[in-house]
Amino acid sequence: MAVTVSIPTILRTHTGGEKSVSANGATLAEVIDDLENNHGGLKARLVKEGALHRFVNVYVNDEDVRFAGGLEAAVKDGDNVTILPAVAGG
Amino acid sequence: MLVIRRDLVDAMVAHARRDHPDEACGVIAGPYGSDRPERFIEMENAERSPTFYRFDAAEQLKVWREMDANDEVPVVIYHSHTATEAYPSRTDISFAGEPDAHYVLVSTRDPIEHELRSYRIVDGVVTEEPVKIIES
Numbered sequence: 001m002a003v004t005v006s007i008p009t010i011l012r013t014h015t016g017g018e019k020s021v022s023a024n025g026a027t028l029a030e031v032i033d034d035l036e037n038n039h040g041g042l043k044a045r046l047v048k049e050g051a052l053h054r055f056v057n058v059y060v061n062d063e064d065v066r067f068a069g070g071l072e073a074a075v076k077d078g079d080n081v082t083i084l085p086a087v088a089g090g
Numbered sequence: 091m092l093v094i095r096r097d098l099v100d101a102m103v104a105h106a107r108r109d110h111p112d113e114a115c116g117v118i119a120g121p122y123g124s125d126r127p128e129r130f131i132e133m134e135n136a137e138r139s140p141t142f143y144r145f146d147a148a149e150q151l152k153v154w155r156e157m158d159a160n161d162e163v164p165v166v167i168y169h170s171h172t173a174t175e176a177y178p179s180r181t182d183i184s185f186a187g188e189p190d191a192h193y194v195l196v197s198t199r200d201p202i203e204h205e206l207r208s209y210r211i212v213d214g215v216v217t218e219e220p221v222k223i224i225e226s
Contacts, residue, residue, distance in 0.1 A: 010187050055185055057147045064147045084154055085187020087115070087133075087167060088144035090179040 001026055001077040005035065008085050014039045023081075028058065029071040031081060046083070047071065057084045091219050092192045092208040094118075094127050094166070095226040101130045103204050106170035106196040109135070113143040113170050114196075119157050120165035127165040127192075135169075142181070143169045166208075168194035176205040178216050186211035192219070 006020050015021050021039065025031035036043035046056055051070060058065045059082040065073040075081065098118055105114045115135050118127035131153055136146040157163060167188060171179075176195035178186070186193060189212045197205040210217045 008187065010189055055187060057150065059147075059151055062148075062151065064151075066147070082151065084150060086144065086147070086185060087117075087150060087187070088137075088142070088185045089169060089182035090142050 001075065003031060003075050003077070003079045003081050005031065006080065006082040008083055010085055011042060011045055011083065014042045014045070025075060027071065028060065028065055028069075028073045028075060028081070031075055032071070055086055057086050058082070059084075091222055092127075092166070092194070093125075093222045093224060096223050097226040098127055098130055098166075099206065099223055102168050102194065102196055103206065105132050106172075106198050106204065109170070110198045111140045111172045112138050113140065113172060115143040115145060115167075115169035117153065117164045118166035118168070119160070119162040122161050122163050125165060129162065140172050164188055164191050166194050167191045168196060170196045170198055172198050174199065176207040178209055178211060183211055183214055183216060186214075189213075194221075 002022050002024055004020055005023050007015050023031045023034040025034050032043055032046055046053055052058060060068060060073055060075055060079055105116060113135055116132045119129040119131060120126045134146045134149055135143045137144050176197040193209045193211050195207050208219050208221045210219060
């Protein structure tokens with residue numbers, strides 16, 4: 001199942017500058033694995049110790065995946081996955 | 091160097107004072123490629139804390155989509171420090187995810203005189219830059 005993934009500026013070094021790329025998978029974890037196959041290095045920027053990194057927000061369509069199963073969030077054909085850097089600090 | 095209008099500086103300071111002693115945060119959007127902050131957007135501090143801030147994820151998506159639709163980028167990302175100087179903390183540096191943004195810090199620890207400074211934060215390296223305020 002193909003989804004479109006929006007890539008933030010800070011991660012575009014992994015996608016050759018592309019702002020959006022396509023990927024396949026039935027869950028967010030599968031999408032990220034597929035991204036990694038084509039754009040090496042992305043996974044380490046998104047996932048740490050089997051969970052989404054706290055430095056990024058990931059949305060499937062408009063939904064923050066933290067409230068939709070995290071890496072197990074289901075995706076379907078045509079969905080938009082958006083990655084944004086979390087804006088936070090102390 | 092950050093070049094910014096006086097009214098936008100005043101708006102950041104007013105927001106920081108209003109939310110004191112909690113940290114205030116927000117964005118000033120500007121046209122892509124211009125490096126010119128123009129549209130002031132106060133954000134919710136989802137942490138409501140005097141020592142931490144985080145943009146609400148849903149609000150952030152909405153604002154980032156608006157910027158995309160307007161061909162804007164986050165030229166300035168600001169937040170306040172309410173008990174310490176206007177210098178990025180370790181957490182500020184570890185989270186900094188917009189290499190093209192000016193990170194503006196406003197300190198409200200002094201009840202009368204604020205402190206406002208600007209930085210680039212790229213790959214964990216903090217570089218302070220001058221702030222040039224232009225009369226609006």
